Structure formats: C-alpha cells, structure tokens
Amino acid sequence: MTDRPDAARLLHLRGETLAKGDPVALPLTLASMYHLPGDPGGVAAYGRSDNPTWEALEAALGHLEDAPALVFPSGMAAIAAALFATLGAGDRLLMPSDGYYTPRVLAENFLSGLGIVVETRPTARFTEGGFDGYRAVLIESPSNPGLDLCDLAAVTGAVRAAAGVSIVDNTTMTPFGQRPLELGADIVVASDTKAPGGHSDILMGHVASRDGQVMARVADWRKLTGAIPGPFEAWMLHRSLATLELRFARMCDNAQIIAERLRGHPALTALRFPGLPDDPGHNLARSQMTRMGFLIGLTLADEASAERFIAECRLITPATSFGGVHSSAERRARWGDAVAPGFVRLSVGCEPVQDLWRAIDAALRG
Numbered sequence: 363m364t365d366r367p368d369a370a371r372l373l374h375l376r377g378e379t380l381a382k383g384d385p386v387a388l389p390l391t392l393a394s395m396y397h398l399p400g401d402p403g404g405v406a407a408y409g410r411s412d413n414p415t416w417e418a419l420e421a422a423l424g425h426l427e428d429a430p431a432l433v434f435p436s437g438m439a440a441i442a443a444a445l446f447a448t449l450g451a452g453d454r455l456l457m458p459s460d461g462y463y464t465p466r467v468l469a470e471n472f473l474s475g476l477g478i479v480v481e482t483r484p485t486a487r488f489t490e491g492g493f494d495g496y497r498a499v500l501i502e503s504p505s506n507p508g509l510d511l512c513d514l515a516a517v518t519g520a521v522r523a524a525a526g527v528s529i530v531d532n533t534t535m536t537p538f539g540q541r542p543l544e545l546g547a548d549i550v551v552a553s554d555t556k557a558p559g560g561h562s563d564i565l566m567g568h569v570a571s572r573d574g575q576v577m578a579r580v581a582d583w584r585k586l587t588g589a590i591p592g593p594f595e596a597w598m599l600h601r602s603l604a605t606l607e608l609r610f611a612r613m614c615d616n617a618q619i620i621a622e623r624l625r626g627h628p629a630l631t632a633l634r635f636p637g638l639p640d641d642p643g644h645n646l647a648r649s650q651m652t653r654m655g656f657l658i659g660l661t662l663a664d665e666a667s668a669e670r671f672i673a674e675c676r677l678i679t680p681a682t683s684f685g686g687v688h689s690s691a692e693r694r695a696r697w698g699d700a701v702a703p704g705f706v707r708l709s710v711g712c713e714p715v716q717d718l719w720r721a722i723d724a725a726l727r728g
C-alpha cells in the first residue's frame with residue numbers, strides 16, 4: 363500500500379504563500395505579455411512559457427504527485443510530451459494493446475514515421491516477454507476500458523533494469539487512488555479532463571517526474587510546440603482539485619457498493635471491478651492501489667441490450683469520457699475497442715448511492 367497524498371495540506375498550499383491583503387482564492391491571470399524592460403532573465407517573460415495560474419496549479423498537482431509537475435491542455439498533449447521528450451529515431455516503444463486507444467494511433471500515425479518501432483502487449487500479461495531493448499514503456503493500470511491490471515512495481519523495476527523509461531498513465535486512478543512514482547515509475551501522465559476536472563467542462567492533463575532532465579525536456583517540448591493550456595482552464599482545474607479527494611472518495615465508495623450489488627445480476631454476462639474479491643486484478647489492486655476506483659465494466663447480452671440500458675437509466679449520462687460528478691456510461695465497442703459488443707464502461711459519480719442503485723437496477727431489468 364502506498365502513501366496517500368496530503369489532502370489537508372492541499373487546501374492550504376496557497377495560504378502558505380499569501381501576504382496580508384492578498385486574495386485567498388487564486389487569481390486568474392490572462393497574459394501574453396509581461397512587463398519586461400532590459401535583461402529578460404529570472405522573471406515571467408512571455409505567455410507561451412510562463413503563467414502564474416499554471417504555476418499555482420502545478421504546485422497543487424506537484425503536491426499530489428510528490429514530484430514536479432507540468433500542465434498541458436489535454437491528457438493527450440501530456441502523453442505526447444512524455445513520448446516526444448524520451449524517444450528518438452531507432453528507439454523501441456512498448457505500449458498496452460488494450461489501453462486508451464488514442465496513444466496507439468498517435469504512435470502508429472506519427473512515431474512510426476519518425477523511425478520509432480512501436481510494439482504492443484495486453485496489460486494482464488504485460489511482464490511476459492521482458493523489457494530488454496525498449497527505450498520507453500507506456501503502462502496503464504487499471505487499463506481503460508477493460509480494467510485489467512499489471513504489477514506496476516515489477517514492470518517499472520524491470521524497465522529500469524533494462525535501462526528504459528517507464529511512463530505510467532494514471533488517469534483511471536488519480537493520485538488519490540494510486541501513486542505510480544512511489545511504485546518506481548519514471549514519469550506519470552494523466553488526463554485531468556476526467557475525475558480531477560470532474561465537472562465535464564474542461565480538458566487538461568499533466569506530466570510529473572522526479573527526473574530533472576526529463577522535466578526539462580518536457581518543459582522545452584511544451585514551450586517549443588506551443589501545446590500550452592489556457593489560463594482559464596488551468597484556473598478551473600485548480601478549483602476542481604480542492605474537491606477531488608471528496609469527490610473521488612464518494613465515487614469509489616459508490617462504485618464498490620454498486621459493483622457488489624451487480625454481482626450475479628441476471629442481466630449481466632460479465633462484470634469487472636478491481637474491488638470485487640473474485641476479480642482477476644483484485645490482489646494486485648490491494649497491493650498497489652489505495653482505492654479501487656470508480657469505473658465498472660459490465661457486459662450485457664448484446665449491443666441492443668447495452669444501448670437500451672444506457673438510454674433508459676435516468677441517472678446515467680450517455681457520453682464518452684468519465685470521471686464526472688454525474689454517473690455516465692458508454693458502449694466501448696462503438697469506438698472499435700477490443701471488447702464484447704455488450705460491454706459498458708460505467709463511470710460512477712457522486713449521486714446518493716441508493717438512488718443510483720435503484721436507477722441502475724431498474725434499467726437493467728428493462
């Protein structure tokens with residue numbers, strides 16, 4: 363079990379820096395230019411490289427990760443930064459065959475063309491075949507959408523022993539559910555569009571690492587490509603982080619209760635949730651996750667029953683993405699994910715759980 367982030371101090375981080383008369387809430391700084399006469403060193407110079415609202419957000423994320431963090435305008439911008447900062451022509455990249463699909467498309471459509479060899483492997487068997495010869499290894503546990511796990515300490519240790527760089531996408535867990543850097547990861551990437559944002563109104567992402575050289579490359583990548591977040595989105599995410607621990611705890615508690623009640627439900631042909639004792643990932647989850655997450659994978663008989671369930675449940679928003687205060691769900695095969703046609707990824711929200719269960723049960727019974 364890894365340590366949890368210090369959620370109490372997170373709420374007082376800004377307070378530690380305030381002078382008498384400063385606003386307690388974080389100001390939103392909209393700036394492309396800064397007052398910059400003469401020698402430009404040592405101060406904010408230009409909006410593509412500097413913004414005080416980003417810096418406050420990075421301090422909060424860095425506190426949660428216990429490592430320096432850099433913010434990006436989306437999870438994909440963060441993942442792209444981590445990949446381009448670590449890979450060069452002739453390198454080999456290993457990634458999950460069953461993880462979030464967009465990084466695979468990015469690798470196939472762009473990295474391959476730059477002379478990087480891209481290979482994939484299923485998360486549940488990620489250690490099979492070893493890690494010799496890979497410059498970078500992208501890892502996702504639990505994987506989105508199938509919710510398979512791999513042993514993060516074993517994988518990151520083996521990658522390091524083979525002189526590679528391990529990059530863990532921690533989107534499905536957030537730092538409150540799992541801390542990959544404590545488990546040996548070199549780099550953490552995440553989509554803060556999901557639970558950290560939590561209100562389905564912004565896209566954001568971040569990269570965190572204790573390796574100063576890696577972070578300097580990632581910062582350079584952001585400045586040189588201009589893949590920078592808007593200050594308003596950064597301000598929104600900073601505000602959302604204040605309630606992340608509260609929302610995430612409620613979502614995970616709800617998911618545990620819902621998953622237990624879904625067990626053996628006549629409408630389901632399969633059920634995945636790492637918090638269930640008979641789930642294939644349960645023992646690993648208990649050893650490396652501090653919470654069991656808020657995503658549940660449920661498989662209904664076929665496409666039609668899955669679509670009917672999503673459409674008819676009055677407390678489920680039919681939408682792609684996850685992690686909102688409201689529950690949401692979608693049938694992942696509609697995007698071509700390698701899952702059963704009746705597989706539904708359910709993102710459990712903050713609704714009072716008895717109401718949520720009644721709505722889910724009623725929709726499953728049809």
Ligand SMILES: *Cc1c(COP(=O)(O)O)cnc(C)c1O
Pocket residue numbers: 436437438439462502506531533534552553554555556565566567
């Ligand atoms: C959504 C998601 C991403 C991409 O994040 P965006 O903010 O949509 O760019 C990356 N990894 C995982 C696991 C995701 O679920």
